[in-house]
Amino acid sequence: MRSKNKKFCLSKSRVILNQELAQRRFLLRFEAPEIAKKALPGQFIQVKVGGFDPLLPRPFAVSWTENDYIEILVEVRGKGSSLLAKAQEGESFNLLGPLGKGFSLPKGNTKNLVLVAGGIGLAPLRFLAWEASKNGYFITLLYGDKNQSCFLPLKKLLPEKVLVRSIVEEKNGQTGMVTDLLKDVIEEFKDSCFFVCGPKAMLKEVYGQLARKKIVRAQFSFEERMSCGYGACLGCVVLTKKGYKRVCLEGPVFEGEEIIWESI
Amino acid sequence: MGIDLKVKIGSLELNSPLILASGTCSLETFAFLKPEETGAVVLKTVTLKPRQGNPPPRLAETPAGLLNTIGLQNPGVEKFLEHEIDLYPSSYKLVGSVGGETIDEYVEVAKKLEASNRFAAIELNVSCPNVNKGGIEFGRDEMLLLELVKEVRGAVSLPLWVKLTPNTSNIEKIALETSRAGADALVVTNTFVGMAVDIETQSSRISTLSGGVSGPAIKPLALYLVYRVAKNRNVAVIGGGGIFNFRDALEFLIVGAQAFFVGTAMLVNPLAAKEIISGLKEWLAGHGFHSIKEIVGTFREPS
Numbered sequence: 001m002r003s004k005n006k007k008f009c010l011s012k013s014r015v016i017l018n019q020e021l022a023q024r025r026f027l028l029r030f031e032a033p034e035i036a037k038k039a040l041p042g043q044f045i046q047v048k049v050g051g052f053d054p055l056l057p058r059p060f061a062v063s064w065t066e067n068d069y070i071e072i073l074v075e076v077r078g079k080g081s082s083l084l085a086k087a088q089e090g091e092s093f094n095l096l097g098p099l100g101k102g103f104s105l106p107k108g109n110t111k112n113l114v115l116v117a118g119g120i121g122l123a124p125l126r127f128l129a130w131e132a133s134k135n136g137y138f139i140t141l142l143y144g145d146k147n148q149s150c151f152l153p154l155k156k157l158l159p160e161k162v163l164v165r166s167i168v169e170e171k172n173g174q175t176g177m178v179t180d181l182l183k184d185v186i187e188e189f190k191d192s193c194f195f196v197c198g199p200k201a202m203l204k205e206v207y208g209q210l211a212r213k214k215i216v217r218a219q220f221s222f223e224e225r226m227s228c229g230y231g232a233c234l235g236c237v238v239l240t241k242k243g244y245k246r247v248c249l250e251g252p253v254f255e256g257e258e259i260i261w262e263s264i
Numbered sequence: 265m266g267i268d269l270k271v272k273i274g275s276l277e278l279n280s281p282l283i284l285a286s287g288t289c290s291l292e293t294f295a296f297l298k299p300e301e302t303g304a305v306v307l308k309t310v311t312l313k314p315r316q317g318n319p320p321p322r323l324a325e326t327p328a329g330l331l332n333t334i335g336l337q338n339p340g341v342e343k344f345l346e347h348e349i350d351l352y353p354s355s356y357k358l359v360g361s362v363g364g365e366t367i368d369e370y371v372e373v374a375k376k377l378e379a380s381n382r383f384a385a386i387e388l389n390v391s392c393p394n395v396n397k398g399g400i401e402f403g404r405d406e407m408l409l410l411e412l413v414k415e416v417r418g419a420v421s422l423p424l425w426v427k428l429t430p431n432t433s434n435i436e437k438i439a440l441e442t443s444r445a446g447a448d449a450l451v452v453t454n455t456f457v458g459m460a461v462d463i464e465t466q467s468s469r470i471s472t473l474s475g476g477v478s479g480p481a482i483k484p485l486a487l488y489l490v491y492r493v494a495k496n497r498n499v500a501v502i503g504g505g506g507i508f509n510f511r512d513a514l515e516f517l518i519v520g521a522q523a524f525f526v527g528t529a530m531l532v533n534p535l536a537a538k539e540i541i542s543g544l545k546e547w548l549a550g551h552g553f554h555s556i557k558e559i560v561g562t563f564r565e566p567s
């Protein structure tokens with residue numbers, strides 16, 4: 001029976017490490033052997049913070065795994081993420097995961113990958129970069145962020161081999177968004193496979209640029225308000241050519257071609 | 265521990281008083297349940313025609329509460345029976361939840377569900393706050409509701425549960441009339457209509473103006489409704505709204521519910537059902553009870 005096949009599990013997991021990476025951005029490492037064993041790039045976990053307020057668990061992309069450990073990158077936005085950012089090492093949280101459908105690496109001849117990250121959208125792409133570089137892919141990361149102080153320490157987070165081009169919005173000199181970076185370099189990467197994560201407006205703009213260049217191999221990781229994270233509530237939908245799909249179960253990663261972008 | 269979990273809802277015997285609420289469980293949920301500890305699983309409401317549901321955002325969190333505007337997304341009864349029902353394990357009692365815009369639609373869907381032979385009971389959702397037509401209108405308009413219950417009662421022979429709306433001022437009367445019209449059990453309560461505003465954009469935090477509130481925030485309100493409906497004692501009551509632990513469940517049983525349902529708690533913690541049952545067993549045993557039935561309706565009125 002399909003339903004008996006536990007693809008994800010619930011575990012009480014200890015925080016092993018909590019490190020401030022940049023302004024309002026933290027790296028948390030949990031001891032979560034079962035999740036670490038199963039997680040694939042693009043999948044996420046639900047972290048239960050607090051009791052009745054915040055009530056719902058919060059979704060975070062799996063950003064790295066090794067042996068018994070998983071890492072997430074947390075940007076402080078509201079109540080849940082700020083409590084998580086204050087987590088003490090040794091403190092335990094209920095984690096549910098790994099959840100959702102992740103990225104799929106291209107088969108065949110395509111060995112060039114372009115990862116496009118807007119801000120904390122780097123989180124799942126980081127995991128992908130590690131997996132892909134182990135498997136002999138060539139990786140270029142385009143990364144844009146709001147300002148210098150929240151800029152993530154890319155050297156520390158990514159495998160050495162990844163080629164990085166980055167940009168910040170607020171700075172004297174060269175400023176812009178990751179979508180401006182993409183515009184400059186898109187011609188070089190027409191035969192590559194794209195992986196994109198960031199705010200919805202950025203996903204939409206990236207899709208538009210790729211579509212104009214007839215680049216169809218592109219996977220997008222979506223964010224949507226969630227409650228359960230495992231497909232039960234139909235709360236987290238995105239409009240696709242086959243109707244509303246659950247971001248937590250049929251996603252969070254979708255092929256660009258599946259999405260009705262006018263609805264975004 | 266030798267606690268007898270079995271309860272009877274009309275003529276239907278359930279393995280336990282715990283029922284999974286409509287719209288808050290899916291195939292994935294069953295990995296966290298045990299048939300011998302689960303009374304029934306009410307599946308997501310289905311309608312005659314497919315419904316796309318409301319656009320996102322469909323959810324907003326409020327203090328101790330969840331505001332939703334799913335809008336009864338479902339594939340329609342035919343597709344549901346053709347492609348989905350067979351995926352559900354047969355070791356559980358399943359309840360088919362029916363929604364509609366007209367009485368004829370309710371009747372047709374109920375008949376189709378019964379004909380599939382997969383359901384132990386039919387639940388009429390006359391209380392969804394998130395659709396423009398039908399649903400809650402039936403729940404509020406007594407005459408319409410009575411006619412609906414009578415028609416469905418005449419058309420199917422499965423036990424008939426009616427899920428009432430809390431968004432009314434005369435729930436006692438509605439409950440009484442509904443049971444007279446042939447309902448085997450009343451399910452109290454669906455979500456409360458509510459709203460939430462994003463102060464930055466001065467607009468609704470969900471895609472519609474209002475939605476349904478569930479979770480711990482509604483528990484005292486739901487409990488009082490269950491108390492009022494159960495007081496009549498002429499029909500079985502399945503109570504719920506904000507049940508998150510075994511103590512919450514006990515409160516509903518004590519005020520007279522024969523069984524209780526769990527919804528939002530499962531979204532927060534898929535092990536909630538299991539934990540509630542083990543908590544109940546332990547508490548009852550520790551207090552000298554031998555069965556669930558002994559605690560039902562033991563509420564002492566203030567003098």
Ligand SMILES: Cc1cc2nc3c(=O)[nH]c(=O)nc-3n(C[C@H](O)[C@H](O)[C@H](O)COP(=O)(O)OP(=O)(O)OC[C@H]3O[C@@H](n4cnc5c(N)ncnc54)[C@H](O)[C@@H]3O)c2cc1C
Pocket residue numbers: 044054058059060061062072073074075076077078079080081082120123124222223224225226252325
């Ligand atoms: C699949 C998935 C993966 C994610 N991965 C990461 C990650 O790796 N790192 C990270 O920092 N964040 C990630 N997020 C976003 C993260 O879940 C939200 O920032 C978090 O839930 C906010 O909780 P809060 O209590 O701090 O904020 P709240 O008080 O709930 O809200 C603060 C603000 O954030 C917005 N918000 C809340 N939840 C979401 C959401 N799910 N999607 C978009 N906006 C939201 C609200 O509208 C509000 O403006 C992910 C979201 C999803 C759906």
Ligand SMILES: Cc1cc2nc3c(=O)[nH]c(=O)nc-3n(C[C@H](O)[C@H](O)[C@H](O)COP(=O)(O)O)c2cc1C
Pocket residue numbers: 233234235285286287288308309330332334336361389392427453454455477478479480482504505506507525526527528529
């Ligand atoms: C996301 C969501 C979807 C729901 N969908 C349905 C539905 O399709 N049919 C129905 O009768 N009730 C539906 N409900 C209501 C629940 O079944 C339940 O009555 C309500 O949430 C109160 O209980 P709770 O606080 O335990 O969740 C839904 C509730 C939620 C939170």
Ligand code: FES
Pocket residue numbers: 225226227228229230231232233234235236246247248249
């Ligand atoms: S969050 Fe519940 S279905 Fe996706």
